[in-house]
Amino acid sequence: MTFNRRHASLAMLASVAACGSSGPSTAPAPQFKRYSGPPVTQVAVYKGQRRMHLLNGQTVLRSYDFGLGNQPVGPKQFEGDGKTPEGLYFIDRFNPRSRYHLSVGISYPNEQDKAYAAQFGRSAGSDIMFHGRGPEGNALAPRNRDWTAGCLALTDQEIEDVYAMLQPGVPVMLYA
Template sequence: MFRADRRHFSMMMLAALAGCSSKPAPAPRPQFKTYSGPPVTQVVVNKGQRRMHLVSNRSVLKSYDVGLGNQPAGHKQFEGDGKTPEGLYFIDRFNPRSRYHLSVGVSYPNEHDRAYAAAFMREPGGDIFIHGRGPEGNKFAPKNRDWTAGCIAVTDEEIEEVFAMLQPGVPIMIYA
């Protein structure tokens, strides 16, 4: 009798499990946003206005308020100076595992930046990104708009759009 009850229980459990597996699984959430609009042909950052524009030919597709390096005035010259670069650079890498949610690399330093820093026997710095806030940035951004070490910061929601819209090689012009 005990063996029959156990067998009956086992059969009920198998039927219940089979019922669970026959339900369609929920669709997986996409990890990243997608973009299917006009291509971004240039990124324009105006440091004085704290604005970044994603441009397709002559049309502005999206604009964002940005935070800059913690020493926003002037062009980045040396590692640790807290300044955001100025001039023409290019989008050169994407980091989906950034500690600032997502990040898009800017090609600083270029040859001119390296030569200038070398003339002073200093390092030019690097790792300049457009990035979100992430947990760390959310602590600083509400108190101080310019909180990065030289990067260009937007909200986490906005970096998801930027990450989807940009491609490697897109020029980024950063104006004072």
């Protein structure tokens, strides 16, 4: 098989489009912030408003604006659709060496997401994260508010706060 310009372009596009968890960066892990306030008991994400709230019960502890996938309207259904999921998920992983500074993963895809995509012979995708911009995201983020492959992008400083505040198992509700 011959490696040509088209293959190189596709490879570059795939690496830029991927969200934060799949590959560690070569940069050293950042210094971690500490959080000693009330625990976050849920995360409410309002895609249409581009607003995320970290809550303890009904009390908003912190709120952030964010960028979405490059096709922000509608729920994620298939790998590569550029959409961000909608529905209930859970915090399930943390990556201190994300390409996008830090990243916090949610449990997408769930069994329903996988079953929906499978009925069309497609993959639901994976690796949906809250992440920073990092060096790779900086090129796209200033020009496009919604630049990820389906993740929620914060500033590097904001993802440091979110990373410190969240724990595995915290529910994340993503609304349209």
